[in-house]
């Protein structure tokens with residue numbers, strides 16, 4: 180029979196325990212959505228997750244949790260519907276994954292979602308300052324470039340900011356770069372690793388094919404189209420779904436991959452590195468996606484931009500102005516308390 184292992188509180192466990200922890204409480208906010216459901220499924224299958232809280236404003240969320248709870252893995256699943264249950268859903272969570280909010284329709288930019296989603300993220304983090312300030316947060320909600328600054332500002336306001344624990348999930352950009360270059364060069368995408376830096380929207384997405392492993396040789400005349408395809412891949416899906424949302428399944432895969440890396444690092448596994456959009460001092464902008472080494476406390480080391488070629492340097496320059504605008508918008512949204520910010 181599955182017996183629940185009683186553990187000391189999070190901080191005590193991290194500071195004093197020498198034994199390896201491998202059972203974690205994870206909350207998904209937006210669990211009833213297009214990403215939330217398959218992501219929750221993948222987390223239910225993850226042996227490092229022993230408690231899975233599924234939260235959403237959708238009233239049928241307990242049904243999603245009930246459905247998942249019949250899967251023959253040992254983790255316990257609970258459903259929470261409605262904002263009044265947010266605090267309970269977050270309480271004592273060690274990892275919180277957030278795909279809550281509205282997706283794009285054809286013709287929209289990710290920034291067009293700011294008016295709807297900024298407040299969703301703000302509300303979740305205001306509650307988290309009380310319910311689980313020490314959790315590791317993985318933000319999927321768009322616009323990621325502005326939502327991570329919003330989250331950090333809310334935490335800062337409450338004196339609870341730990342920037343090593345707040346991540347914007349840009350993993351889908353890496354997954355896409357791996358897939359597209361693998362297909363082009365005849366390498367199994369699963370073997371590919373292409374770092375992607377900058378941010379998560381259009382020109383702010385900067386894939387570094389020069390640093391791909393294994394090394395690949397991309398014909399000069401194909402590099403620009405390949406880079407643009409990665410930058411516009413989200414729009415490719417939005418258009419293909421023709422008004423029925425944006426990427427959900429590839430994002431659920433990417434979110435589960437990122438959460439798994441966070442969990443593996445929490446167990447003490449060494450050398451876990453993922454690209455993520457985080458509070459950063461490696462460039463002139465305050466938030467930036469780059470490879471980060473993960474550890475028991477979240478970010479152990481920001482690996483920075485590293486060596487890039489002239490083409491990538493130019494792409495990075497193009498990204499910076501847009502990033503600055505997106506970041507400023509997120510910070511000001513919290514600092515000025517402007518709920519109707521456009």
Ligand SMILES: NC(=O)c1ccc[n+]([C@@H]2O[C@H](COP(=O)([O-])OP(=O)(O)OC[C@H]3O[C@@H](n4cnc5c(N)ncnc54)[C@H](O)[C@@H]3O)[C@@H](O)[C@H]2O)c1
Pocket residue numbers: 208209210211212213214215234235236237278279280281282283292296299302318319320321322323348349350351352379424425426427430
């Ligand atoms: N980071 C990325 O790479 C990436 C990739 C794909 C999608 N996204 C973003 O993820 C978000 C979700 O996309 P989706 O396709 O799952 O959308 P969806 O509409 O299918 O699901 C969103 C879910 O969020 C819930 N929700 C809305 N407001 C909420 C709130 N205040 N609190 C809790 N839950 C709330 C909805 O009820 C819904 O179930 C969008 O903003 C989308 O742009 C990000």
Ligand SMILES: O=C(O)C[C@H](O)C(=O)O
Pocket residue numbers: 282283289321351412413414416417425426
């Ligand atoms: O493109 C979108 O709106 C969703 C997501 O950011 C993506 O990259 O697929």
